[in-house]
Amino acid sequence: MNYDPVRIGIVSISDRASSGVYEDKGLPALRDWLGRALKNPLHFESRLIPDEKERISRALVELVDAGCSLVLTTGGTGPAVRDVTPEATLAVADKEMPGFGEQMRQISLRFVPTAILSRQVAVIRGQSLIINLPGQPKSIAETLEGLKGENGEQIVPGIFAAVPYCIDLIGGPYLEGNPEVCKVWRPKAAIRTFES
Numbered sequence: 001m002n003y004d005p006v007r008i009g010i011v012s013i014s015d016r017a018s019s020g021v022y023e024d025k026g027l028p029a030l031r032d033w034l035g036r037a038l039k040n041p042l043h044f045e046s047r048l049i050p051d052e053k054e055r056i057s058r059a060l061v062e063l064v065d066a067g068c069s070l071v072l073t074t075g076g077t078g079p080a081v082r083d084v085t086p087e088a089t090l091a092v093a094d095k096e097m098p099g100f101g102e103q104m105r106q107i108s109l110r111f112v113p114t115a116i117l118s119r120q121v122a123v124i125r126g127q128s129l130i131i132n133l134p135g136q137p138k139s140i141a142e143t144l145e146g147l148k149g150e151n152g153e154q155i156v157p158g159i160f161a162a163v164p165y166c167i168d169l170i171g172g173p174y175l176e177g178n179p180e181v182c183k184v185w186r187p188k189a190a191i192r193t194f195e196s
Contacts, residue, residue: 010044056073072130073132079119
């Protein structure tokens with residue numbers, strides 16, 4: 001199979017993890033989930049940085065400039081004083097994509113009423129899609145993958161189902177999903193077939 005190689009930026013934003021107070025769990029969670037969800041050869045560009053707006057914005061710009069067609073952040077999206085990831089993300093945006101944040105909050109509300117305090121945003125910068133994800137590994141998987149019933153049927157679609165087509169539309173590589181993890185959706189005319 002000749003799947004497009006994909007460069008993905010993953011950014012964990014935490015004062016305490018970046019200073020070594022505790023082990024970062026965000027980057028391993030993102031690597032693991034994306035490795036299972038995509039069939040493409042993946043190259044990760046990782047950053048572990050504190051909750052500082054300018055540093056976050058700078059990291060996002062660097063990752064986009066380095067050719068990452070998708071950049072996922074984790075952490076710093078709550079209402080606390082040091083939570084500035086959404087502001088740092090919006091500061092580097094060409095376009096905002098509000099549907100991603102709306103859907104993440106809908107998924108998380110199935111579990112906790114405090115999901116309405118989450119401020120995740122998604123934006124496009126150049127030919128890259130940047131998405132803020134929650135800070136907890138369990139919540140990262142839930143928002144990307146969505147909610148499935150006991151029989152494996154999709155109850156609420158995860159946000160990742162729309163990510164590959166969004167990247168198609170902004171001129172990025174063709175992301176081929178693994179339907180056992182997350183079924184990717186594209187209109188029929190946009191679906192490529194791969195020879196085995």
